[in-house]
Amino acid sequence: MKKRWNRIKTFFSKPYNVLLVLFIVVLGFLVVLPLFSIVRDTFIVHSSEKSRIHQAVGTFTTYHWNRLFLSEFRKSLLIDPLRNSLLTSAWACVVSIFVGGSFAWLVSRSDMRWKKFLTKLFIFPYIMPSWTLALAWKNFFKNVEITGSNGIFHSLTGLTVPTWFAYGEFPIIVVTGLHYAPFAYILIGGILHNMDANLEEAAVILKTKRLRMFWRITIPIVMPAVLSTIILVFSGAMASFATPQFLGLPVRYYVLTTELYASINGTNPGVGYILAMIMIVISVIIMFVNQRLIGSRKSYATVTGKSANISIFHLGIWRTPISILVFFVVMCMSVIPLVTFALESLLAYTGVYDFNNLTLSFWIGRAQGHDTWQSEPGILRNREVYRTLWNSLKLSFVCSLGAGTLGFLAGYSIVRRRGSFISRLVEDLTFIPYLIPSMALSAIYLSMFSSKHGIIPSLYGSFAILALIGTVKYLPMASRSGVNSMLQLSPEIEEAGIVMGVPWVKRMTRIIIPIEKTTIVSGYLLPFISAMRELSLFVILVTANNRILTTLLLFYDEKGYTQFSNAVNLLIIIVVLLINFTVEKLTGASIEKGVGG
Amino acid sequence: MPTIKLVNVTKQFGKGSLAVDKLNMEIKNGEFVSLLGPSGCGKTTTLRMIAGLETPTEGEIYFDDVCVFSDEKGINLSPDKRNIGFLFQNYALWPHMTVRKNISFGLENMKWPKDQIEARVDEICKTMRIEEYKDRYPAELSGGQQQRVAIARTLAPNPKVLLMDEPLSNLDAKLRNDMRAELKRLHLNTGSTFVYVTHDQSEAMTLSTKVALIKLGILQQYCPPLQLYGEPNNIFCADFMGNPSMNFVECHGKKEGDKIILNTKRFICEFTPNEPIDVPEENEYVLGIRPEFVNVSNDGLTATVISSLPSGMETTLSVAIDDIVLSAVAFGSIDFAMDSEVKINFSGNRYVLFDKASTNKLTLGSLKVIQ
Numbered sequence: 001m002k003k004r005w006n007r008i009k010t011f012f013s014k015p016y017n018v019l020l021v022l023f024i025v026v027l028g029f030l031v032v033l034p035l036f037s038i039v040r041d042t043f044i045v046h047s048s049e050k051s052r053i054h055q056a057v058g059t060f061t062t063y064h065w066n067r068l069f070l071s072e073f074r075k076s077l078l079i080d081p082l083r084n085s086l087l088t089s090a091w092a093c094v095v096s097i098f099v100g101g102s103f104a105w106l107v108s109r110s111d112m113r114w115k116k117f118l119t120k121l122f123i124f125p126y127i128m129p130s131w132t133l134a135l136a137w138k139n140f141f142k143n144v145e146i147t148g149s150n151g152i153f154h155s156l157t158g159l160t161v162p163t164w165f166a167y168g169e170f171p172i173i174v175v176t177g178l179h180y181a182p183f184a185y186i187l188i189g190g191i192l193h194n195m196d197a198n199l200e201e202a203a204v205i206l207k208t209k210r211l212r213m214f215w216r217i218t219i220p221i222v223m224p225a226v227l228s229t230i231i232l233v234f235s236g237a238m239a240s241f242a243t244p245q246f247l248g249l250p251v252r253y254y255v256l257t258t259e260l261y262a263s264i265n266g267t268n269p270g271v272g273y274i275l276a277m278i279m280i281v282i283s284v285i286i287m288f289v290n291q292r293l294i295g296s297r298k299s300y301a302t303v304t305g306k307s308a309n310i311s312i313f314h315l316g317i318w319r320t321p322i323s324i325l326v327f328f329v330v331m332c333m334s335v336i337p338l339v340t341f342a343l344e345s346l347l348a349y350t351g352v353y354d355f356n357n358l359t360l361s362f363w364i365g366r367a368q369g370h371d372t373w374q375s376e377p378g379i380l381r382n383r384e385v386y387r388t389l390w391n392s393l394k395l396s397f398v399c400s401l402g403a404g405t406l407g408f409l410a411g412y413s414i415v416r417r418r419g420s421f422i423s424r425l426v427e428d429l430t431f432i433p434y435l436i437p438s439m440a441l442s443a444i445y446l447s448m449f450s451s452k453h454g455i456i457p458s459l460y461g462s463f464a465i466l467a468l469i470g471t472v473k474y475l476p477m478a479s480r481s482g483v484n485s486m487l488q489l490s491p492e493i494e495e496a497g498i499v500m501g502v503p504w505v506k507r508m509t510r511i512i513i514p515i516e517k518t519t520i521v522s523g524y525l526l527p528f529i530s531a532m533r534e535l536s537l538f539v540i541l542v543t544a545n546n547r548i549l550t551t552l553l554l555f556y557d558e559k560g561y562t563q564f565s566n567a568v569n570l571l572i573i574i575v576v577l578l579i580n581f582t583v584e585k586l587t588g589a590s591i592e593k594g595v596g597g
Numbered sequence: 598m599p600t601i602k603l604v605n606v607t608k609q610f611g612k613g614s615l616a617v618d619k620l621n622m623e624i625k626n627g628e629f630v631s632l633l634g635p636s637g638c639g640k641t642t643t644l645r646m647i648a649g650l651e652t653p654t655e656g657e658i659y660f661d662d663v664c665v666f667s668d669e670k671g672i673n674l675s676p677d678k679r680n681i682g683f684l685f686q687n688y689a690l691w692p693h694m695t696v697r698k699n700i701s702f703g704l705e706n707m708k709w710p711k712d713q714i715e716a717r718v719d720e721i722c723k724t725m726r727i728e729e730y731k732d733r734y735p736a737e738l739s740g741g742q743q744q745r746v747a748i749a750r751t752l753a754p755n756p757k758v759l760l761m762d763e764p765l766s767n768l769d770a771k772l773r774n775d776m777r778a779e780l781k782r783l784h785l786n787t788g789s790t791f792v793y794v795t796h797d798q799s800e801a802m803t804l805s806t807k808v809a810l811i812k813l814g815i816l817q818q819y820c821p822p823l824q825l826y827g828e829p830n831n832i833f834c835a836d837f838m839g840n841p842s843m844n845f846v847e848c849h850g851k852k853e854g855d856k857i858i859l860n861t862k863r864f865i866c867e868f869t870p871n872e873p874i875d876v877p878e879e880n881e882y883v884l885g886i887r888p889e890f891v892n893v894s895n896d897g898l899t900a901t902v903i904s905s906l907p908s909g910m911e912t913t914l915s916v917a918i919d920d921i922v923l924s925a926v927a928f929g930s931i932d933f934a935m936d937s938e939v940k941i942n943f944s945g946n947r948y949v950l951f952d953k954a955s956t957n958k959l960t961l962g963s964l965k966v967i968q
Contacts, residue, residue, distance in 0.1 A: 198687060201676070201683070202683065202750075203702070204650075204675070204677055205648065205650075205681060206706055206750075207703065208706050212706070216702070221691075221692065
């Protein structure tokens, strides 16, 4: 008995063991418990469903499952959104790999012009919020049939854009694909760039023809990067909410996320919870496939080497035309969207692209009453805008503080006890939020914290629930970077402190944190920027009281206040770019390097 | 089987950095030539220029009488037309192909019939002792096995010239020794011309029929290894070859008939050139003494033992005559007490006399201590 007690005492005398136990308790509450809570929620009656189920709130029912899988609404509630989600995600992969992969090849293997400049701009869509391109598309191609006014394209050419081109499937695919193209570029380009030139030289010496070499050597070697791009883009596209919301909704084109949003905001949250579970299942399957692919026999770890002299492919007479084409595409992805936002926010009447129609009213004008063309004050005068901006910054700050700190501590304790069961358990627990699509996670939190039961408080409508879910969602990101940085730091460095009798807190603050300064900063930076431009994670949980900038944008867009939504969007982008730029300058850590996390 | 000839080959990277400077050398048919030198001396660049992977800035390269590169005539034969094999330092095995596929890939390119390819793969795998790994992927092999697969892949098409870029540097010491013997055997069996890049002087010594020692892009000496060891052209060559390295003693020399009296400040000795040479009456010299020619015996100069490192077969000593420190090798299992006194003397006629100003070798000769 005494022995066991001593053993427990020794166990808890190590700070990292205390941390690990704390993590298990907290994550169990914040990550595991909600998973059960959502299952329960698919079987009960919610308050907004009283009128359709005619049973008391909280009683057991199979209504939701029946409705989703067996009723006549099956097609519109489940089959179509599921099909649309899978289809748009798959094609988005194709687009992003084609665009990003070609760009990667041109940059690393050809003599294309203006490489440095183009790569900087090409990364842009990744830093900007995911709906940037969607809104720009709308500004450019919207047609009078659906929105009541035509876009920039019409005013330039006089042509009316067909609806299939302006809304729904096609633009969702293109926009999502372009948004993730930088991903493909970074992953594929990374391999192409680091790929050992000897591998190709060896093939040249063995008399391999150029085309055969491309197909048999180059392509197979970049294949792992292509696969991981597919996984990332596919799961990203599956989880994306803003793009299908902006481009699909006008033509009633639903994907899983938008259907989920509609159900939970509408009169049947139970169905929404089931959809959330379906999304989690799909995401787990993708992860599983990914694991299988990575674990194959052909290890590519040996691929990289010193590639002092990669043979550059000369584009010949195509050099200038290709460079110009790429320049054009890159401009469309990065600069032109911003121009359209600025332009649209200055139009007195939407759809009229005339110099006389420009006004700063939507930025700095006063409100003119309800039924006028400007029902609200310009966004720089608008107290609501400042309030949401402040809310956004506060939320991002809290989330990054929470995720960054917990991530660092998790990384520290996981690495110190590496190989043990408890450490692996914590590592897996911190990874779970990554598996759950944002929208599904917020559905889970909604179900869990909507009312007080047992030890769980009611947090709906509070700032705390937003902070909580942001912290949990970005924890995988931060803890991964924590683990990676701690792995590079040999335990001897801390042990040297232990031997000299330095207490734990001092070891952390005086030894480990100073050494890991830059990685810790980027551990805070990534959640901050992500939270700043996050919509799908918060949109279900936000109420009028705790609105943030991104949901304000959605609110304006849904109301059809084009000028306001464009102005707010520009505001978000400027804030994100400013923060990214400042931190990059200050620490050298950049968001591009965090890709893949 | 070709003889490779390099004429005034120069390679410049960017502005002002000469990797290889006016290199002239001839690699005869069937030779095993090592390109040796410290890192960054241009040896790998030279090899890659022979292969055609690197384009020289100036000069000409011939395979027999066929010009494969000439900047003047505008000829630059691509690597696949030069009939060479190239062994890369990091093996460059294709990670997505099995061992079998790695080896047969090149043969397929050459449109060999299927059954011949199979036979050749089997044969070469047997020679390289990798038969049981034929269906494995490179990542599933150890370093030594990967190395053998790389050799098999390179040898499979029977190249007439085999170019190797530090192929053993990624192996551990024991494996490296085994592979050296194997390479030497391979050279004999294939009868091909081998050109071998290394920075390891003992590897060059033990393997090659001829060594080309390069420093900063300039060829220092090109001759059989033992000659390079025994009769180095200059102090750099002398210093680069041998371990422990040669002792260099600065001295002032006065001519006395056909002998030279060398004054080292600590002792005076008489140097007798093996062949009569023409030197000024007085001159500053550097005397080069290989450790094995410093004899530890019962008479001669008194020296203090600074360190003694017995390795069983021989013992490497550092002895000091006042501030002149010499390394010496005593054969057999003996140890010397630190700080003890020993006597040393010189015998034989393998002592090298360098001119201090130019660092060039003047002659070899014998040495007798006078005082």
